[in-house]
Amino acid sequence: MAKPDEAPDQLQITTAQADLARLYAWLDDASARHNLPPSLLEAMHIALEEAVMNVSMHAILPADAPEILISFTAKGDVAELLIEDAGQEFNSVTAPEKPRPKSLAEAEPGGMGLKLMRRYCKDISYQRTGGRNLLTLRFPILCCE
Amino acid sequence: MPIVIEDIEGGITKVVLSGRIDIAGAAQIDMPMSIVGGTKRNVVVDLSEVEFIASLGLRSIVLSGKAVLSKKGKIVLLSPRPAVEEVITTSGVDELFKIYRDEFAAIAAVAPDPA
Numbered sequence A: 001m002a003k004p005d006e007a008p009d010q011l012q013i014t015t016a017q018a019d020l021a022r023l024y025a026w027l028d029d030a031s032a033r034h035n036l037p038p039s040l041l042e043a044m045h046i047a048l049e050e051a052v053m054n055v056s057m058h059a060i061l062p063a064d065a066p067e068i069l070i071s072f073t074a075k076g077d078v079a080e081l082l083i084e085d086a087g088q089e090f091n092s093v094t095a096p097e098k099p100r101p102k103s104l105a106e107a108e109p110g111g112m113g114l115k116l117m118r119r120y121c122k123d124i125s126y127q128r129t130g131g132r133n134l135l136t137l138r139f140p141i142l143c144c145e
Numbered sequence B: 001m002p003i004v005i006e007d008i009e010g011g012i013t014k015v016v017l018s019g020r021i022d023i024a025g026a027a028q029i030d031m032p033m034s035i036v037g038g039t040k041r042n043v044v045v046d047l048s049e050v051e052f053i054a055s056l057g058l059r060s061i062v063l064s065g066k067a068v069l070s071k072k073g074k075i076v077l078l079s080p081r082p083a084v085e086e087v088i089t090t091s092g093v094d095e096l097f098k099i100y101r102d103e104f105a106a107i108a109a110v111a112p113d114p115a
Helices: A023-033 A038-058 A112-120 B023-039 B055-070 B082-091 B103-110
Strands: A009-013 A068-075 A078-085 A123-129 A132-140 B003-008 B012-021 B042-053 B074-078
Touching: A009 A023, A023 A038, A023 A068, A038 A068, A038 A078, A038 A112, A038 A132, A038 B055, A112 B055, A112 B082, B003 B023, B012 B023, B012 B055, B012 B103, B023 B055, B042 B055, B042 B082, B042 B103, B055 B074, B055 B082, B074 B103
Parallel strands: B012 B042, B042 B074
Antiparallel strands: A009 A068, A068 A078, A078 A132, A123 A132, B003 B012
16 A cells, blocks of 8 residues: 555646646645745746746647546655656657857757756656557755755 | 836846746736847846746746847846756756846846947
């Protein structure tokens, strides 16, 4: 039987902007229940925004499954976010980062988010299962005090 | 509204961003930043009151900056807080914009060239 601190908090949203904007308050509430430090919450906000916006902007969700499901779990010294969607396959773990532009003139607006997601997580893993993308972001709890 | 645009003396525009530039905040600044990019040539973006920014907010700043630059204009960033500066550095945006701590220095950096 799962311990109380292992029960996932879940949020299901569509890619409508008002829905997407709910993720921060949801994460604030979930992490408050687990007494997570503010510095960790900041990192989780940054990484989760990128993960969810990747789905919203690139995944092309099917009409019969237009939702993104986000689950939060805190186990020991690791907080975990699982982002699930039924869109096109996209592996954030192996996707190449764009080279850093040398100037503003060369810069493209996309491509910054993967760097941020990888920097602000302890670990990222990806699975494609049953036609769904399962992206797991892990954050160390103790090191961010 | 997390954006205030001021035309200050010397033909310089100061854009003051504030609060959380998250998904909702980025949606609020996108259009004003696009207008700044399309119409202004000497721009200081004051980040001192920004509490949070991630890829969407940075995207808006980069797009605006590219538009300013395409008109041979100048744009710099001013006084991001440490957490915001870490996001700027991690994303590589610090290589695209000069970052100033002093407002007078930032204004001087974008001042129009003498005729």
